Amino acid sequence: MDPVVANARAIIEQGSKSFAAAAKLFDQQTREKAFMLYAWCRYCDDQIDGQDLGFGQQSPAPDEQQRILARLTEQTEAAMAGQPTDDPVFAAFQRVFQISGMDRRYPLELLDGFSMDVERREYLTLEDTLLYCYHVAGVVGAMMATIMGVTDRPTLNRAIDLGIAFQLTNISRDVMEDAADGRIYLPRDWLLSAGAPVAAREFEGNEEAVFQVVKRLLDEADRYYDSAVHGIARLPFRCAWAIAAARRVYGAIGDQVRSQGADAWQTRAGTTTLQKLVMLVTSGFTAAGAVLGSHGEGPPRTDLWTAPPTP
Numbered sequence: 532m533d534p535v536v537a538n539a540r541a542i543i544e545q546g547s548k549s550f551a552a553a554a555k556l557f558d559q560q561t562r563e564k565a566f567m568l569y570a571w572c573r574y575c576d577d578q579i580d581g582q583d584l585g586f587g588q589q590s591p592a593p594d595e596q597q598r599i600l601a602r603l604t605e606q607t608e609a610a611m612a613g614q615p616t617d618d619p620v621f622a623a624f625q626r627v628f629q630i631s632g633m634d635r636r637y638p639l640e641l642l643d644g645f646s647m648d649v650e651r652r653e654y655l656t657l658e659d660t661l662l663y664c665y666h667v668a669g670v671v672g673a674m675m676a677t678i679m680g681v682t683d684r685p686t687l688n689r690a691i692d693l694g695i696a697f698q699l700t701n702i703s704r705d706v707m708e709d710a711a712d713g714r715i716y717l718p719r720d721w722l723l724s725a726g727a728p729v730a731a732r733e734f735e736g737n738e739e740a741v742f743q744v745v746k747r748l749l750d751e752a753d754r755y756y757d758s759a760v761h762g763i764a765r766l767p768f769r770c771a772w773a774i775a776a777a778r779r780v781y782g783a784i785g786d787q788v789r790s791q792g793a794d795a796w797q798t799r800a801g802t803t804t805l806q807k808l809v810m811l812v813t814s815g816f817t818a819a820g821a822v823l824g825s826h827g828e829g830p831p832r833t834d835l836w837t838a839p840p841t842p
Contacts, residue, residue, distance in 0.1 A: 535626065536563045538619040539570035547573065552807050553780065556773035564631060564678040567623035572641065572671055574620045575603050579645045590712060596649040604642050611635050631678045637670040644670070648714070655719045657751065660702070661695060661836040663716060668698035669838065676762070679770045689762020689829075691838060693778060696755035700785040703745045703752070707796040710734040717744050738793040745795070749785045754835065756782055761829025768818060776814035780807060 543566050544551045550569060554562050578599050581591050591599065610616060610625035628638070644666025654660045672694030673687050681687060702709070702716045709716060710731040722729050725747075727740035734741055756778060763771045763778070780802055787800040802810070 533563075535619055535623045536566060539563075539566040539623045542566075542570040542573055542620075550777065553773045553777040556769055556776060558767075558769050561679055561770060564627045565675065567627040568671075568674055568678060571607075571620055571624035571627075571638075575607075575642065575645060578603060579648060593649065593651075600642065600646055600649055603645075604639075607638055607642060611638065627678060631674075633674055633677045637674045637677075640666050640670045641674075651713070653719065654716055657718045657721070658836070660699075660716055660718050660748075664695040664698035664702075665691065665836065665838055668694035668701075670694070672697075675774075676766075679766055681766070686762050686765045688832060688837065689759050689765075692755040692832070692835060693759035693762065693774070695836065696752045696759060696778075697781050699748055699752035699755065700781050700788075703749050703788050704784055704795075704800045706741060706745055707734060707738075717741070717748065721747060738796065742793045742795065746789060749789050752785055758832055758835055763818065764829065771818035772815050775818040776810055779810045779814050779817070783810065 540563075543554070547569065550565075554565050557565060579596055590596070606616070606618065606621050607624070610621045611628055613625070613629070616622050616625065624638075627633070628635075644663060647663055647666060652659075652663070654663060669691040672690035672692070676687055676690035681690065706717065713731050715722075715729070715731050715734075719729055721744045722741075725740055725743040727744055728734060728737050759778060763774050766774065783802050783806065784800045787802075788795040791797075791800070
């Protein structure tokens, strides 16, 4: 295997087992592009959070994070400009950026999302939370759709919806872990209306009140998962199968958090290897039904967050 692709694959298989499992369903060309894109996303995220493949968070000091973000932005800009690099992660990103015809706004908007973390942005309303979800995950959905050959805006919007749904699920699963690091992504006005604390240090011991907000956020995620189905229907079958599987795996994580209630954060929600296998198989039927039954763009996206057009 090409060493650039092999390095990207190793990063994903260690740092994102759920994605690695779903990616097996792609055709080889799409799978390799997905590995190269996700390796860059994983690397940038880890650099900002002081993690190693998504684990062992030890956030650097804010001034150091700013320097890291500036370096990542510079390297990303250079890669998109076609400048040579000996960094395998940025070499992979450069390759997938060039061969996919990706809109350069999306990689830069992902870095803007990391900047929101560096700045310790406060999320006062659902709109604020959704903006964050767009930047750190919705744009990844758009980039993934691009490497699958999607160019039309309606389908890109559905891909963004799926990324937003994934991130809302992540927030719900990791709410206590994030609070321990001083981060709150739940809308402040929802916390206040539920009688939940708005200070991260007070989340522990108030799990029941926090869960009421998390349950509401998972209901919001379901709306974006439902919208995303109509984008899946417009993908080539193997791509549709892979994305349907990823949607089901993440949806199962949200369902697990919802079913466990205030005890959801005693252990990290996830799916077993057997559960993933079953979901991979059954998602094939979902994808087939969606692709064969696709008629146009699907129902209108009603009351869903929409990214502004490209400047």
